[in-house]
Amino acid sequence: MAAAGFFFSVTALVILIQLATNLNSCLAATPVHRSGRRSTQFIRTSCRTTLHPNLCFTTFARYATRVRGSSRSLATTALSLAFNTTHFTTKSIISLSKRHGLKRREAAALRDCVEQLGDSVNELKYSITKLSPATAGSRDFRRQMSDIQTWVSAALTNEDTCMDGLSGKSINRNLKTGVRRRVVKVAHLTSFALAFVNRYAAAATHK
């Protein structure tokens, strides 16, 4: 009788320990999972205001945990991604422009693009440095945000100008397509950055 009682209580203890362990891992997993889902939902909602919501979401979903539902962090991340990509693209167009066998018009159009994109790189860099010390609610905040909006819009215009320069009939079609594909990507990323900067500015000034 006593042995049976002992056996049952050992069994009960083992079951309890197992339950507790399972419960523990559930409890540990739930908040991370939930906040991850919230962060992802924040990206999805923010992307709805952009011109290409699906592309935006697939681009930024991987930054969800880094952004953590902060509109400022999303703006900074988007600027950083636009900056990195524009920088990389400029370098790749520089090497294209040095290729042998380009017609004079083609080389000139590529050089113009390099110049335009180089300006974009600088404008995006200024925007990143300007956004980091900007504090929502500070007296300078509105002016800083408006400067950033101006720069990022200018970057977008430069990217358009680059593509316009490639539209002439004298430009080889493969060259045109290759450069356009790269610059369109840069332009999308810049437009996402602008949308998120606008969102952050609006959210922070209406608080």
Ligand SMILES: *[C@@H]1O[C@H](CO)[C@@H](O)[C@H](O)[C@H]1NC(C)=O
């Ligand atoms: C941009 O590049 C820097 C340096 O390589 C990197 O630390 C940063 O995470 C990149 N930004 C994004 C948004 O990927």
